[in-house]
Every structure is written in structure tokens, then in C-alpha cells.
Amino acid sequence: MTGLFNLQGRRVFVAGHKGMVGQAIVRRLAREDVDILVVDRAELDLRQREPVRDWLSDHRPDVVIVAAAKVGGIHANSTYPVDFLAENLELQSSLISGAFETEVAKLLFLGSSCIYPREAPQPIREEALLTGPLEPTNEPYAIAKIAGIRLCQAYRQQHGADFISAMPTNLYGPGDNFHPDNSHVAAALLRRFHEAKRDGVGRVTVWGTGRPRREFLHVDDMADACVHLLTHYSDHGHVNVGCGEDISIADFARLIQSTVGHDGELAFDATKPDGMFRKQLDVTRLTGIGWQPRIGLPEGLQGYYQWFRENIDRVRER
Numbered sequence: 001m002t003g004l005f006n007l008q009g010r011r012v013f014v015a016g017h018k019g020m021v022g023q024a025i026v027r028r029l030a031r032e033d034v035d036i037l038v039v040d041r042a043e044l045d046l047r048q049r050e051p052v053r054d055w056l057s058d059h060r061p062d063v064v065i066v067a068a069a070k071v072g073g074i075h076a077n078s079t080y081p082v083d084f085l086a087e088n089l090e091l092q093s094s095l096i097s098g099a100f101e102t103e104v105a106k107l108l109f110l111g112s113s114c115i116y117p118r119e120a121p122q123p124i125r126e127e128a129l130l131t132g133p134l135e136p137t138n139e140p141y142a143i144a145k146i147a148g149i150r151l152c153q154a155y156r157q158q159h160g161a162d163f164i165s166a167m168p169t170n171l172y173g174p175g176d177n178f179h180p181d182n183s184h185v186a187a188a189l190l191r192r193f194h195e196a197k198r199d200g201v202g203r204v205t206v207w208g209t210g211r212p213r214r215e216f217l218h219v220d221d222m223a224d225a226c227v228h229l230l231t232h233y234s235d236h237g238h239v240n241v242g243c244g245e246d247i248s249i250a251d252f253a254r255l256i257q258s259t260v261g262h263d264g265e266l267a268f269d270a271t272k273p274d275g276m277f278r279k280q281l282d283v284t285r286l287t288g289i290g291w292q293p294r295i296g297l298p299e300g301l302q303g304y305y306q307w308f309r310e311n312i313d314r315v316r317e318r
Helices: 020-029 049-059 074-079 081-101 136-159 185-199 219-232 249-260 297-310
Strands: 011-015 035-037 063-066 106-110 163-168 170-172 203-207 216-218 239-241 265-269
Touching (some): 011 049, 020 219, 049 081, 063 081, 074 081, 074 136, 081 136, 106 136, 106 219, 163 219, 170 219, 170 297, 185 249, 185 297, 203 249, 216 219, 216 297, 249 265, 249 297
Parallel strands (some): 011 035, 063 106
16 A cells, blocks of 8 residues: 655654664755754664654654664674664664654655575565574574564554555665775675775785676665555565665675775685675565666766775774
């Protein structure tokens, strides 16, 4: 079901405003006639249910966007499974329940494409959720995100709350985390090629075989899709957010290598995990309500690298 929700004059709380996705959503909302609410971690621990509810009660947002999450790549997920499961369960439960208790008009919960079974038919439709085993390398994070989807659906079913969920594909863009071990593939590769070019290193190693295929969406497109969903979508089912096209990790690495201007050798470390072999989202539900991405991959990577160079002294590494 689609239905127009008017954002004009609303108070919108972006939880997780300092992360890559949260920053992009704040940038996008700045073009709307809304009051944007944010709060720093030092002031409010989003994992604590009662303080979160009290903060929401005091500030009375009309809309809550749950962009806060503990995120990371394959290495981080494999190394810190307790953190990825427990912390995400705590913060999303606090925000979703708090939003209901303080009568928030609309909530958007953001998940991840890793919620889908490892062997899901490609491209992956929303209906594939819970139809098979998950990819083991990010299972704790996926389970937490599935719980968030189900909690939003439960509040809609039991109480009629206008809570919706969106599942973005792999994202990249300004504000990314470039930690050498804990970042996602786009940030890890960009940093690796940049440092190789800077240091005159001719050979760059990419984790895995390079054969798996992934879909990549610019975070500013993701933010635009969020605003579109808030204003045009109200239903039980979650919505995939992507561009509808994928690329092999090997070709993606070469594209980043070209963007950076590194002309050395590319090697692949097959001892490192590949993760899911293919993960492309079916975005029919999203395009059916009138949204399309605008930023192509080559163009997006050029801006991504420019932002990285301009902010290299303060890129996030935690």
C-alpha cells in the first residue's frame, strides 16, 4: 500500500546522525521543510530503553529514522559476533518501542541486504526473508536486523503503528568508515589503493577470489530513497533499496583502482572469505512507487575519492 505522508513542518529525529547513512539522511532532509533532531552518543546511549523513551518524550519528534547501528565488514562481524548481535538488538528495540510509547507518527527502520538467505534466488525479492540459512560471516548482524523488521511489523499488526522498514544494498560515499580491518569492501579497497599509490607500492591484494558479485549504491541515493519511502510508502512488508545492477568484486576493485589512479598489479587472497557469492536486490517494489537512483557507479566513486582526499586527516577509523 502506498499513501502520501506529508513531511512539511514535521520534527524528524535521525538516530545515528554521525554515521555515513545518518549524515546522508541529514543532508537530504535539509532540502525539506522539516526540523531535524539529532543527539550525540555522549548525551544519550541509544541502547538504554528508559533514557531513550524519556528523550523522545521531551523532544516529541513526529518521525524517527533508525539509522543507528553497529556495522562492519566480514572481518569485524566474524571477530565481534556478540557486539553485532547484542548492541543492535538493544538500540533498535529502545528506539522502536520508545517511538511507539511516545506516539511518533511514522518510523523508518533501516536494515541490510545481509538479512537474506545465503542461497536466495537472484535477484533477491523481499519475500526471500527467512526462507533459508543465512551467510555465516555476518549472521549475528543479520539476525538483529531481522528482529528489527519483525518488531516494526508487530507494532503495525498489533497497534496500527505506521512503522516501515527498508533494506539497503552495499553503500558507499562521504562519511564512510575506512578502518583497515573493520570497514566494508568499498572503503577498504579505496584506502588500500590510495595508500599503495601514495607509497609507490605496485601490488595490491584484495581479500577473497574476486568472483563474488555485489551491488553498490551511493549513500546519497539511499538517503533520497528514505525520504521517498517516508512520504510514499506505508505497509507491512519491508522494501529493498538498491540500483538493480551488480558487479564482480574483481571488476569493482579495478574500477576503484582506476578511480584512484593506481596502475600496479592486482592480486587476490583466496584464503580470505568471499561471503555470499552473489547478492543483488530486486527493487521492483521501490521502483513501483516511483523512485530511481540517480548516481552512477563511476561518477559516484569519483566523488567518493574526492571526499576521502579532502577528509583524509579525519576519516573515521573506529
